[in-house]
Amino acid sequence: KNQVEQSPQSLIILEGKNCTLQCNYTVSPFSNLRWYKQDTGRGPVSLTIMTFSENTKSNGRYTATLDADTKQSSLHITASQLSDSASYICVVTASGTYKYIFGTGTRLKVLA
Amino acid sequence: GAGVSQTPSNKVTEKGKYVELRCDPISGHTALYWYRQSLGQGPEFLIYFQGTGAADDSGLPNDRFFAVRPEGSVSTLKIQRTERGDSAVYLCASSLRTGTTDTQYFGPGTRLTVL
Numbered sequence: 001k002n003q004v005e006q007s008p009q010s011l012i013i014l015e016g017k018n019c020t021l022q023c024n025y026t027v028s029p030f031s032n033l034r035w036y037k038q039d040t041g042r043g044p045v046s047l048t049i050m051t052f053s054e055n056t057k058s059n060g061r062y063t064a065t066l067d068a069d070t071k072q073s074s075l076h077i078t079a080s081q082l083s084d085s086a087s088y089i090c091v092v093t094a095s096g097t098y099k100y101i102f103g104t105g106t107r108l109k110v111l112a
Numbered sequence: 113g114a115g116v117s118q119t120p121s122n123k124v125t126e127k128g129k130y131v132e133l134r135c136d137p138i139s140g141h142t143a144l145y146w147y148r149q150s151l152g153q154g155p156e157f158l159i160y161f162q163g164t165g166a167a168d169d170s171g172l173p174n175d176r177f178f179a180v181r182p183e184g185s186v187s188t189l190k191i192q193r194t195e196r197g198d199s200a201v202y203l204c205a206s207s208l209r210t211g212t213t214d215t216q217y218f219g220p221g222t223r224l225t226v227l
Contacts, residue, residue: 004154032213043116043203043218044155051213089154098143098207099168100216102154 002027004092004103012109017080021106023073023090031095035064035075038087038105047075047088080110114138116219118204124225125194133189133222137206144187145216146179147203155203161187194226 004025013019025033032051036044048057048064050073057064061078077084090103117136125131137144143162147155157171161181169179176194181187191198201223205216 034215036218041220041223043205043220045218046215049213049215091154098160098214099157100145100155102156104152104154 002092002094002101004090004101006088006090006103006106008106009104010107010109012111013080015080015082015110015112019077019080019108021075021077021088021090021108023075023103025071025073025090025092025101025103027071027092027094027101029095030068030071031093031097033064033066033073034091034093034100035062035073036089036091038089040086044089077108080108082110082112084108085110116204116206116217118202118219118222120222121220122223122225124227126227127194127196129194129226131191131194131224133191133202133224135187135189135204135206135219137185137187137204138217139185140208141206141217142184142209143207143214143216144181145205145207146187146189147205149201149203149221151200158189158202191224194224196226199224199226 007022034049035047038044050066063076087105089105146158149155159169164184176192179189201221203221205218207214207216
């Protein structure tokens with residue numbers, strides 16, 4: 001069964017600190033992996049997309065990595081800000097399909 | 113508009129009632145998706161439209177749920193005889209076309225509460 005698992009489930013850090021969120025997937029055949037940010041009460045917003053051949057992608061203070069061999073991805077947030085408080089969702093798409101397979105997300109809280 | 117919009121933002125109804133949720137996709141996007149998101153969970157696929165037709169409705173939980181997109185733009189998700197278990201946030205997304213690398217852009221969602 002195609003699954004996407006994320007860890008930790010929730011995380012609290014102080015403003016200015018770095019953090020790394022993890023995503024493991026069993027989706028096969030793999031097409032691409034996205035990280036979305038979802039603020040409370042809002043729809044998810046795309047941060048990065050990586051295909052099989054890409055192993056890192058940056059978007060400002062967000063850097064995503066992908067290891068297609070171990071089927072793992074991480075999202076690293078540098079110098080966190082209060083506005084980074086949100087849920088971060090890992091989404092994987094299988095080759096030949098449009099369907100998004102969502103992880104359950106990591107809830108990040110950044111404290112002043 | 114610039115993004116996907118959904119109305120209403122919140123809907124409270126009583127068990128057994130009928131509700132309609134509306135989605136306005138990004139102009140020019142041919143693909144439209146409906147998802148349901150329960151508290152603390154990732155979105156769950158319901159139905160996908162390519163143009164006016166429902167290309168995949170395999171995620172609809174039962175025949176109380178129905179969605180239309182008559183002119184290939186605005187879509188309405190319809191729920192009959194609502195049950196308390198239908199309470200969730202209903203998200204709509206659109207993408208330019210169907211394709212595994214096309215990013216889906218999400219609306220803010222409609223929070224449905226069935227009392």
